Amino acid sequence: MLTYPVIDPVALQIGPLAARWYGLMYAVGFASAWWLGRVRAAKPGSGWTALQVDDLITWMVAGVVLGGRLGYVLFYDPAYYLANPLESLSIWRGGMSFHGGVAGVVLVCWLYGRSIGKSLLEVGDLVAPLVPPGLLAGRMGNFINGELWGRVTDVPWAMVFPTGGPLPRHPSQLYEAALEGLALFVILWAYAAKPRQRGAVGGLFLLGYGGFRFFVEFFRQPDVQLGLVALDFFSMGQLLCLPMIFAGLYLMLRKPTVSPGKPARA
Template identity: 60%
Template sequence: MLTYPMLDPVAFSIGPLSVHWYGLMYLFGFLAAWLLGRYRAAQPGSGWNAGMVDDMLTSCILGVVLGGRIGYILFYDLTYYLQNPIQMLHVWNGGMSFHGGLLGVIICFWLFARKNRISIFDIGDFAAPLVPPGLFFGRIGNFINGELWGRHTTAEVGMIFPGGGPFPRHPSQLYEAALEGVIMFVLLWVFSGRRPPRRCVSGLFLILYGSFRFIVEFFREPDAQLGFIAFSWLTMGMLLCLPMIAYGLFLCIQGKRRNEYL
């Protein structure tokens, strides 16, 4: 059995102000996306420049934070937040939905596409490889917070999480950090570097995230307020991933048929 490191969720304090690791992880994720985006924009034939990257990521920050928070409230715990509306603002305590954040980012992409008169799929294909580092840092933030832990296990990878009861659990946050963060980044970065058909990078992102998240949900403890949605195994996370995978496959097929290359 592994030992949970018992990390303090507060990274440091300045007077009455406490800076949480969870918030810093979002900062690290956006910084990584900015650096990678600047690098991709500098490549010959990218069609992007540094200013476009800065504008896109600046708008996406709002989309991620608002979309992620609103998505969590709507998808996972609407009743609680209606009864405790002030808690909607306490984002440092966790409670962000990837799927909500994704919808927020798509809205930002649409607005950015209209402003710059480019295809939203070109934005998605450019930005998709920039996302996994942020997912990695976000899951590390969940791990530090001691939240979103996995189901009970007797395997050697089990950990006893504070608030998770006396029995070892899967460190599912680390599984997601590895799959959605490290492995997905490598696959998307390599695939996008081969100049695939337009829409295919966006499609592959949706397929990979949806598939990896669906798999990890078998190890992750369902949200206590929801439990299983159906069949004693289907979770909300799985349910939200199914349309992602389906639309990702559609984009890849459409991209191959159109035969338009990046």
């Protein structure tokens, strides 16, 4: 069994002002998305400008925060927030849903794409490889906070989390950081380096994230207010991953769109 490295969740404090590691991880995620977006836009024939990337990332921040919070309220604890509606606004107290954040980003990408004459699939193909580093940072923030730990286990790398009771558990935050963050980034960046059919890069992100998250959920402790919600075996996170997996498969396997007199769109 490994010893959980207790880290002060406050990274820096000056008087009443405190910078928490979790908030800093969000900042790292958005900063990395902005930088990687500019790298992609700078490639010959990308069809994107640096200014467009700047605008898109700005709107994505709003999509992630608002969508993530609304998703948590609706998917994971609707009864509590229905009884305490003002608590829905208390983002600083925690409670964010990745799947809700994805929905918020999709909406923002669609709206922004319309404003500059690009389809949702075009915008999604640009954005998809930018997301995993933020996921890696976010999961490291979860680990530092000692939250979203895994199920009880006796594997040699199990840890006892301060808020998880006396029994050793899977460090599932690190599993997610490695798979949804590092591995998915390497896969997407390499795949996007060559011309692909429109929507394929975004589809690979949906398939990759959905598959990795579905797998890790078998090691992650289900939310206490929900437990296992389907067949006493599958979690809410797994159910929310299924539409992502199917949508990703569709985008990757669909036939190229061909217009009369024009070649298939890449």
